Amino acid sequence: MPGEWGGFGFLKRAAVAAVLIAPACAAMGVNVVSFRLAFFSDAVSHSAFAGAAVGLLAGIDPRLTVAAFGILVGAAIVSARRWSDAPTDTAVGVAMAGVVALGIALISARGGLRSSMHLFLYGDLLTAGDFEIGLAAILLAVSLVFSALAYNRLLITSFDRNLAVALGVRERAYEYACALLLAVVVCFAVMAAGLLLATAMLVVPAAAGRNFARTAGGFFWWSVAASMVSSVAGLPASAAWNTPTGATIVLFSVALFGASAIYARLLK
Amino acid sequence: MKGEALVIFDSVSVTRGDSRILENVNASVFRGGTTAVIGPNGAGKTTLLLAILGLARHTGAIRFAGGRRPRIGYVPQRLVFDRGAPVTAMDFLAAAIQRWPLWLGMRREARRRASEALERVGAGHLARSPMGRLSGGEHQRVMLALALSGRPELLLLDEPVAGVDIAGEQIFCDLLDELKKECDLTLVLVSHDLSMVTSHADHVICLNKTVRCQGPAPEVLTPENLASLYGIHMGLYRHGGGSARREESEGHSHDRDAG
Numbered sequence: 001m002p003g004e005w006g007g008f009g010f011l012k013r014a015a016v017a018a019v020l021i022a023p024a025c026a027a028m029g030v031n032v033v034s035f036r037l038a039f040f041s042d043a044v045s046h047s048a049f050a051g052a053a054v055g056l057l058a059g060i061d062p063r064l065t066v067a068a069f070g071i072l073v074g075a076a077i078v079s080a081r082r083w084s085d086a087p088t089d090t091a092v093g094v095a096m097a098g099v100v101a102l103g104i105a106l107i108s109a110r111g112g113l114r115s116s117m118h119l120f121l122y123g124d125l126l127t128a129g130d131f132e133i134g135l136a137a138i139l140l141a142v143s144l145v146f147s148a149l150a151y152n153r154l155l156i157t158s159f160d161r162n163l164a165v166a167l168g169v170r171e172r173a174y175e176y177a178c179a180l181l182l183a184v185v186v187c188f189a190v191m192a193a194g195l196l197l198a199t200a201m202l203v204v205p206a207a208a209g210r211n212f213a214r215t216a217g218g219f220f221w222w223s224v225a226a227s228m229v230s231s232v233a234g235l236p237a238s239a240a241w242n243t244p245t246g247a248t249i250v251l252f253s254v255a256l257f258g259a260s261a262i263y264a265r266l267l268k
Numbered sequence: 269m270k271g272e273a274l275v276i277f278d279s280v281s282v283t284r285g286d287s288r289i290l291e292n293v294n295a296s297v298f299r300g301g302t303t304a305v306i307g308p309n310g311a312g313k314t315t316l317l318l319a320i321l322g323l324a325r326h327t328g329a330i331r332f333a334g335g336r337r338p339r340i341g342y343v344p345q346r347l348v349f350d351r352g353a354p355v356t357a358m359d360f361l362a363a364a365i366q367r368w369p370l371w372l373g374m375r376r377e378a379r380r381r382a383s384e385a386l387e388r389v390g391a392g393h394l395a396r397s398p399m400g401r402l403s404g405g406e407h408q409r410v411m412l413a414l415a416l417s418g419r420p421e422l423l424l425l426d427e428p429v430a431g432v433d434i435a436g437e438q439i440f441c442d443l444l445d446e447l448k449k450e451c452d453l454t455l456v457l458v459s460h461d462l463s464m465v466t467s468h469a470d471h472v473i474c475l476n477k478t479v480r481c482q483g484p485a486p487e488v489l490t491p492e493n494l495a496s497l498y499g500i501h502m503g504l505y506r507h508g509g510g511s512a513r514r515e516e517s518e519g520h521s522h523d524r525d526a527g
Contacts, residue, residue, distance in 0.1 A: 082301075085285070100397070151370060155370070158350070159347050159360070160347050167364050167414075208353060215354060215355070215357045215370075216354065216363065216389070217369075217372075217373065218354060219371075239494075264352075
């Protein structure tokens with residue numbers, strides 16, 4: 001199978017992009033699962049509606065405005081959680097409603113934008129060029145460095161924030177850094193799998209990793225493995241079946257999660 | 269018990285939003301002793317511990333002996349966490365001990381220190397157990413091991429035996445007594461369990477937003493003081509090998525302090 005499609009430059013680039021994005025998604029996905037941030041991640045991915053629309057209207061590269069909106073929404077939610085007494089899911093719900101409504105309003109007002117929104121709705125790894133691959137490599141490096149610095153501290157924080165602070169963890173700084181990096185990774189996942197499935201790129205492999213792993217270190221590696229296997233299997237499968245790459249990758253990771261759930265139930 | 273005060277609360281007040289959590293608290297924690305903080309739900313007991321840790325913004329002053337903040341160990345109330353998380357007791361301790369990320373392996377020194385801390389609290393056999401599968405008593409022993417791994421001078425325990433069965437409570441309390449004898453530890457204990465307070469504390473602070481009374485346990489734990497603190501008639505009677513149990517004339521919640 002690889003021999004059949006490997007000769008195409010765009011598929012090679014898509015494969016390289018996939019194996020760079022997959023571990024970054026897994027590394028941050030571990031935090032999404034540990035801190036129950038799936039809804040947060042969804043709000044960030046859905047901000048691509050507004051981000052892309054604003055970029056297209058203003059004549060700015062929409063990938064930049066998608067990233068800017070993602071970071072803005074991520075920071076706004078973390079700040080609201082810190083400074084208001086509203087429950088976190090309420091703050092996330094309000095932020096998500098705002099960005100989705102803004103996006104829909106702008107897209108509807110300018111009918112011409114609808115076709116351009118296709119990329120952000122469904123994503124497309126096959127459009128990855130050298131620029132995207134370079135950014136994905138940087139993102140992977142940053143995600144791994146962050147995971148190296150923050151993994152143990154975030155693990156303690158996921159048990160109890162006060163305990164973490166008592167142990168000398170600057171949990172506020174780590175929370176902001178985690179949210180902002182997560183927002184950037186989610187924006188990349190939007191390019192790969194579309195805003196509807198971006199969160200799945202992070203959550204599903206990490207959820208499978210959580211089921212397979214027996215230790216905290218294993219949690220990280222199983223998540224990375226699940227993400228890589230899904231991407232490496234999903235890309236040629238999407239080419240063979242003529243299905244969207246993002247959705248196919250997510251389907252493989254959901255199948256892996258199913259296997260992991262059975263494993264956890266029967267053997268763990 | 270009287271000695272040098274390790275921690276002095278000088279007119280400490282804590283406000284959250286519109287509500288006053290602590291008001292003009294003046295109290296002392298004596299070095300080498302066990303100070304129990306008792307009071308009804310919402311009395312501000314947990315907040316008092318958080319203030320010592322620097323986690324509750326307050327007015328007034330919290331002073332430490334010699335002007336130096338001691339090394340503090342903290343055992344929080346029973347944690348709410350993902351019980352399916354693949355985190356063993358050894359992982360949990362090592363995460364606090366080593367900076368090197370656990371996904372790149374556990375350092376030999378961290379493993380040794382974590383094993384020692386677990387052995388010290390009689391939990392060596394739990395090293396490979398997932399945190400989510402520990403019983404209440406086992407969980408609290410692991411939390412104690414974590415607190416001790418930082419070689420604290422001051423150990424803060426927030427409802428350490430809440431949700432722990434009687435056997436587990438006894439093991440935990442005996443362990444605390446042993447550790448206190450072995451190390452130069454000062455304990456501050458928040459508890460609803462007056463039998464535990466009577467058996468283990470030598471100094472008691474009765475708190476209901478402000479200090480209602482404080483002093484040696486036998487002098488403070490009188491029916492009058494308890495009635496004034498909890499608003500119901502309460503007394504203590506001794507039975508069996510000298511352990512104390514509480515009696516009360518009407519229902520009283522054992523719920524953990526939310527304040």
